Amino acid sequence: xxxxxxxxxxxxxxxxxxxxxxxxxxxxxxxxxxxxxxxxxxxxxxxxxxxxxxxxxxxxxxxxxxxxxxxxxxxxxxxxxxxxxxxxxxxxxxxxxxxxxxxxxxxxxxxxxxxxxxxxxxxxxxxxxxxxxxxxxxxxxxxxxxxxxxxxxxxxxxxxxxxxxxxxxxxxxxxxxxxxxxxxxxxxxxxxxxxxxxxxxxxxxxxxxxxxxxxxxxxxxxxxxxxxxxxxxxxxxxxxxxxxxxxxxxxxxxxxxxxxxxxxxxxxxxxxxxxxxxxxxxxxxxxxxxxxxxxxxxxxxxxxxxxxxxxxxxxxxxxxxxxxxxxxxxxxxxxxxxxxxxxxxxxxxxxxxxxxxxxxxxxxxxxxxxxxxxxxxx
Numbered sequence: 361x362x363x364x365x366x367x368x369x370x371x372x373x374x375x376x377x378x379x380x381x382x383x384x385x386x387x388x389x390x391x392x393x394x395x396x397x398x399x400x401x402x403x404x405x406x407x408x409x410x411x412x413x414x415x416x417x418x419x420x421x422x423x424x425x426x427x428x429x430x431x432x433x434x435x436x437x438x439x440x441x442x443x444x445x446x447x448x449x450x451x452x453x454x455x456x457x458x459x460x461x462x463x464x465x466x467x468x469x470x471x472x473x474x475x476x477x478x479x480x481x482x483x484x485x486x487x488x489x490x491x492x493x494x495x496x497x498x499x500x501x502x503x504x505x506x507x508x509x510x511x512x513x514x515x516x517x518x519x520x521x522x523x524x525x526x527x528x529x530x531x532x533x534x535x536x537x538x539x540x541x542x543x544x545x546x547x548x549x550x551x552x553x554x555x556x557x558x559x560x561x562x563x564x565x566x567x568x569x570x571x572x573x574x575x576x577x578x579x580x581x582x583x584x585x586x587x588x589x590x591x592x593x594x595x596x597x598x599x600x601x602x603x604x605x606x607x608x609x610x611x612x613x614x615x616x617x618x619x620x621x622x623x624x625x626x627x628x629x630x631x632x633x634x635x636x637x638x639x640x641x642x643x644x645x646x647x648x649x650x651x652x653x654x655x656x657x658x659x660x661x662x663x664x665x666x667x668x669x670x671x672x673x674x675x676x677x678x679x680x681x682x683x684x685x686x687x688x689x690x691x692x693x694x695x696x697x698x699x700x701x702x703x704x705x706x707x708x709x710x711x712x713x714x715x716x717x718x719x720x721x722x723x724x725x726x727x728x729x730x731x732x733x734x735x736x737x738x
Contacts, residue, residue, distance in 0.1 A: 362389020362694075362701050367536060370437050371418065371445040372425075372458075373397065376491070376516065377524030377552065378447030378475040379414040384529045386417030386707060387694035393441075393719055395434060396712050398424040410709055413691045417707025419715035423733060430733045431457045436723045438463050438470060442539070443532045447475040450485050460547045470545040471535030475528050477519075479551030491519035491552065498523070500556035503563065507577040523556030583629060585636035586611065589665060596648035597665035598655075600639075611660040615642065 364385060371382040373396040386392040394415060399422070423430040435458065438444060444463060446453050453459045453474075460472040477494045478484040484497075495501040495518050496511075504518075505511040513519075528550035539545050563581070566572035572579030581587060586602045602608040608626050609618075617623045622638075625631045643651060648664055655662035666674060668690065672683035683692055686706070694704055716734050 362387070362704050363698055364388040364390040367391070367443070368441045369393070369443045369445060369532075370395065370434065370441045372434075372448070372453070374447030374475070376447070376520040377528065377550075378445050379412075380521055380525040381473070381475065381528045381532070382418060382445055383414045383416060384525065385532070387704070388698075389701070389704070392418040393437060393715075394418040394420045394710070395425070395437075396420055396422045398422050398713075410687070410711070411689055412709055413689060413706075416691070416709050418710055419719055420710035420713055421716040421719050422713030423716070425456050425458070427733060428457070429729065433720055433723065433725060433729070433733055434458055435462070435466055436725065437719070438467055440723065441467065441470060442536050443471040443473060445473045445475065445528070445532070450474075450476065450480045464545050464547075468545050469539045471532055471539060471548060472545065473528050473532045473535075473548040473550060475524060475550050477524075477552045479554060480549045491516050494552040495519040495523065495556045498553045498557040499560055502574075503572075503576060503579075503582050505576065506582070507575070518559070519552045519556050523554070523559055524550065524552040527555035527558070578629060584626075584632050585639050586626065588636065590640055590643035592643055592648040592651060593645060594647035594649070598643060598648055598651050599663050599665060600655075601661040603661070607659050607661050610658060611655070611662075614654050614658065614660055615639075 367385070367390040369382065369385055369390050369392045371379065371392055371394045373379065373394055379394075382392045382394065423433065425431050425434065438458075446458075454461075460474075463470055463472055474480060476485070477489045477491075478487060492501070492513070492515075495513060500518055500523065501511045501513055503511075504513040528548065531548040531550055535546055535548055563572055566580060567574070572581065577583050580603065584603075586600055586608055589597050589599045591597055600611060602611040605626065612618045612620075612623055622631060623635060651662070652664055656664070664674075668683065671677055672690065677683060681693055683690060685691075687709075689709070691706060694706055698704070713734075717730060720730055720734070
């Protein structure tokens with residue numbers, strides 16, 4: 361159960377942002393029917409099987425969509441669906457006979473979600489790419505590093521998931537709301553390059569106000585000593601982000617730097633490089649646990665840099681049950697949280713094709729039709 365209970369989504373199996381979007385909807389109670397390949401490619405490193413957290417809570421149907429009967433079965437599923445998710449290159453679904461024109465002709469209220477890196481149109485639409493390429497072109501990777509260093513961003517988070525899956529989910533839900541209020545179905549063109557560029561608007565606000573130059577290492581969020589990460593003597597890292605004066609004052613107090621005239625020049629860009637170097641030396645003098653005991657839980661805007669296993673056991677995340685291990689798979693809980701559904705738990709990760717016969721019977725296929733596309737159906 362969840363806030364999306366009663367919404368049915370057909371997901372054509374793909375990579376990265378499309379299946380993650382399906383997981384988000386399933387976490388919130390939507391019925392997500394995952395149409396997977398009839399069999400996996402031998403040695404495919406991206407076939408994660410029972411470790412595919414992004415498939416949790418879905419029902420799995422394994423089909424060879426190049427068979428006309430299998431494609432027709434998917435169209436019968438579309439007849440009763442609110443939305444469809446696909447993440448193939450532009451034109452691939454059309455070649456399978458499952459493109460938006462065909463789907464919307466059968467179900468005019470359908471919201472047809474298309475997830476790509478470059479978008480459905482444009483000079484690069486048919487080119488291969490991955491998260492790092494999309495955010496590089498959109499500008500979202502630009503500030504992810506200090507001057508003289510190559511930009512580095514958390515893998516998949518900024519592009520595939522932030523600029524892709526989340527924007528697709530928002531677009532699908534907006535389309536479903538519109539259709540349920542009397543409007544027509546429609547196609548959602550969700551491109552990682554678009555979404556990650558859209559995420560730049562906060563930084564562009566700072567740029568317009570003269571507080572975030574294009575030059576890296578000179579703006580409020582990538583230049584100051586009071587906003588960054590620092591290595592500790594144990595090899596771990598900590599972060600500080602004391603942007604506001606009252607938080608910066610408390611940070612200086614806890615670091616015993618209040619009487620240092622140089623550190624009182626918080627917003628002087630000319631001082632930032634040398635003050636950053638001094639903080640680097642200071643944080644390097646003690647282990648991370650020391651700095652946690654001094655700074656954590658106060659208005660110093662501080663947090664340790666933790667790996668997922670360590671984050672799971674941090675008192676704050678443990679209290680909120682952010683991480684859990686199910687059948688040996690560490691995974692994060694559904695988010696956000698809803699007061700009406702306070703105990704929503706993630707669904708199980710399905711075995712490929714486990715729900716195929718049941719799903720197709722529910723769609724109205726006869727036993728003869730079923731055996732034609734699922735020879736081993738019982």
